[in-house]
Amino acid sequence: MRAATASVAAEVEDLRRRYGAREALAGVSFRVARGEIFGLLGPNGSGKTTLFKILATLLPATGGRVRLLGLDPAREARAIRRRLGVVFQHPGLDPKLTVLENLRHHGHLFGMRGRALAGRALALLGGLGLDDRAHERVETLSGGLARRVELAKALLPRPELLVLDEPSTGLDPGARRGFVAHLDRLRREDGVTVLLTTHLLEEAERCDRVGILDQGRLVALDTPGALKERVGGDVVVVHARDPEALRAGMRNKLGREPALVDGLLRLEHPRAPELVREVMEAFEDEVIAVSFGKPTIEDVFIRLTGRRLREGGPA
């Protein structure tokens, strides 16, 4: 039992959270192993942010069990906070203070001081490519740089568990890749456990395991590869003049059951080119465009929920 607890960084069991009559989390269970990068993927309103707040010790659960680093946040919040790093979606830096002043302030809150604090702060800034920015005020930094300072701040007290809410919001793709690579290095070199929420596919793809949240429930939990294997082969998306009519036509003529999601018809097939040929030969006049490819985690989400991850976003 003891060994099992020691290897688990975070654990929730039948976790529930109500806001009045609305149930934001309707019984979620999962375990995050030490040293794991664990992603929680879900659209807005899936309960992701509520779950993040509970994992960050800022919101009590209304049912179920939570253990962070083996401790109960309802009774031992302060002991957890000493060992927990949190990165919020909104910038938590003081724009009027310099980068180093922000870090120093945060370190003092954790009881760090003097040379040990300054040394740690400068080393972290160096590792994140921010050495030359230490004495600039945060208000002069770009969004991407501020995000990195935010990470440095959370890492300052050497947390064992790092919880991040949509960490790459507002970053350009290059900065995003750099950020994820840094998380990976933290895990490898310092054994930090990383728990992040995201609605970005590429971020989810880089996690060891991904939990998919929908309407307050965990609808899937696995490695990105295993999740994608649930989709039968390639994914074909057909943009039709009249999706409903084409759907009926495919059913009758080809014996296929395409899903209609956001006005697009979606089919899974082991070999997409064959299916595309089949569809084009039978319905050339009905089709505006066809695309196909290997399944993404979004396809998994669609398969599980019948909806897109981000409504109105690019397919």
Place this chain on the structure above:
Amino acid sequence: MMGLVLPVTTLWWREVVRFGRQRSRVVGAVAQPLVFWLLLGGGLSASFRPPGAPPGTGYLEYFYPGIIALVLLFTAIFATIATVEDRRTGFLQGVLVAPVGPWGIVLGQALGGTTLAVLQGGLFLLLAPALGLAVSPASVAAVLGVMVLVAFGLTGLGLAIAWRMDSTQGFHAIMNLILFPMWLLSGAFFPASGLPAWLEWAMRVNPMTYGVAALRHTLYLEVPVAAGAVPPLGPSLAVMGAFAVLAYLAAVRAAGRKAS
């Protein structure tokens, strides 16, 4: 307890440094009361005779401790707005997930606000000789002490409000309905004598009345009669002390809710 000193000091330090880096706040907190004092004090001086005070005490002089109280109130209001902003931008979320707890967080914030208030109230105190007030070093020390007590109470009250609010939108209503009337009905602006009974009662239950009274007593430490018809010093200090403690506790409670 020792573990609290470093977090409280750093929170206090941030409030002070931030203030210094925002010019408009510095100007607003000093210039606004100064303008009030000169315009209102000058305008009303022809028609006003403070009761109970020796002849020759003009309205500018009567109004002077009241304006010091207003400086303290304004600073508390700025501290409140800053806290609402800190919560809105997410800065305080980062503080809440640190192992500090609401007692330490609120203490750091309240001491920060108090420091700023006393610094600005102290600047106003430099004007005393211009009014012909001969304040002794003992009197200056006593006034500064009272300022600390009043400012801590007002900042605590402001923080108790700020930790409950999610935007500065509703703050104007609170300022106009609670904070500003507290000052108006404190004897800062007009004395209690000769007022309708309900107003007199409102002044009697208003903690600020005792803050302003304590300021008058300590300003006129050498000539007690000049303080006029206000509550005596001892009870005034006791009321302000109790107010400061209660305001701090209310703010800790409000902050504690946000940290679950």
